[in-house]
Amino acid sequence: MESSWPGRLSLSEEKEQAMDRRTVLQGGLCGCVAAMLSHSTWAAAADSYPARSVHVILPFPPGGAIDRMARVASQMLSTQLHQSYIVESMPGAGGTIGTSFVVRAPADGYTLLAASASAITIAPYMHKVLPYDPVTDLQPIVMLGDSPIAVVVRQESPIKTLQQLIDMAKAEPGKLSFGSAGYGTAAHLGGVLFEWRAEVSLLHVPYQGVSPALVDLLGGRVDMMFVNYTVVDPQVRAGKLRVLAIAADARMTGQPQFPTAEELGIHGYIAGNWNGLMAPAKTPRAIVDKINKVVVQGFKDPKLLARMSDMGMIPVTGTPDDFAARIRKEAAQMKELVAKAGIKPM
Structure with missing residues (x-):
């Protein structure tokens, strides 16, 4: 029998509210479980990473400062993580061709970018159409140095x-x-x-x-x-x-x-011109941190620091967030320079 008391829900209305509460609780529980599973999946991926060779894309011809630093970092990673980190040159269009290739690659840590200011903080203000957004399409991992x-x-x-x-x-x-x-x-x-x-x-x-x-x-x-x-x-x-x-x-x-x-x-x-390593956006942070940790530790080697100083390179590492902040700051400075110099994007 439905209740006729003023202000009180009927039996059918109470059943509907109870079902709504169960739906909300089930949805929240599913969300929590999904988040836990996602986190555990990323953690597991980082634990087993790398399980095969990793490709480090150099968006310029071999021989430049970025090539040297990419090979130094790749050697560190190969030694410490027991898989080959292979530097591959993919030059053209001021570094944007190789960078675009990395942006389109799976975000699994197996394709990295040997990044420099040219393709990341300069290119957005030099090209009318750029096939990537360096802020949203790439994940900073670690800086390698300034020259x-x-x-x-x-x-x-x-x-x-x-x-x-x-x-x-x-x-x-x-x-x-x-x-x-x-x-x-x-x-x-x-x-x-x-x-x-x-x-x-x-x-x-x-x-x-x-x-x-x-x-x-x-x-x-x-x-x-x-x-x-x-x-x-x-x-x-x-x-x-x-x-x-x-x-x-x-x-x-x-x-x-x-x-x-x-x-x-x-x-x-x-x-x-700074050099660094980056990855496609959405690469699991656990993998990014794992790479960062190896490189930061490797750059504490006094012999490496002396060799870098001797050839005119200033070692700079830090966290992925430090790297991201550097990119934002330099992008703003570059925008001002291009405007003041009257350079027209191509």
Whole structure:
């Protein structure tokens, strides 16, 4: 019999509410179980990771600073995790082709990106259409180091000092040329920033990677490069290239003989290129942390630190969150530089 008391639910209404409560409780329980299963799945994946070879995609030709650091990190990971970490070059379009490949790869930790500022913090402001969003499509793992930009000319060049370079560039605007690893790379933006700070006009000659640009610099087909010091360290030591200045706020510890552009009167000319490891977005954090831990520990080796310092690299590691914060900060700075320099995205 249905109740006729004022304000009291009927029997059928009470049954409906009880069923609704059971549905809510069951839904909440299922959600909790799903979350627990997901967490346990990720944890299990990290425990068994890596179960096969891992591919580290280098989005530039071999030979650059990022190539060197990717191989150092890959060797650490191979030794400590007992699987091969294989560096594979996939160059083109300022690093965006290889980066896009990693973005589309399964988020399981078996395809990593040897990342640099060129494809992550510079590319979004240099291309009208970019096939990925570096913030939402990639997961930072660990930074590997910083390398300041060096202003270099071949040993036989008539340009002996930074001031001579500036004087010649002002006398004939647009005549002196500089090679880069491609449009929108750190080497390109290093030249753009120099033009802005030194108030000169240069001719930009983009290449598909730093190695072919370096070949033409040594061959006299371009006049200079604004390039990570680590890339040209062997040629500088061999007496084939001359460093006019370093784009840093202080002289390099391992190479203190090279003056900074600031010392030579070019104020605000500070530029470099960081290197790091990244993975596709949604890669389980447990796997990201496992890779991070191995690399951070490996970079405590005094012999490695001395070798990096000697070749002009500043070791920088930290947590994945530290890396993400660095990317956000530099992206904002790059946006300002591109706007002030009047660069139009291609």
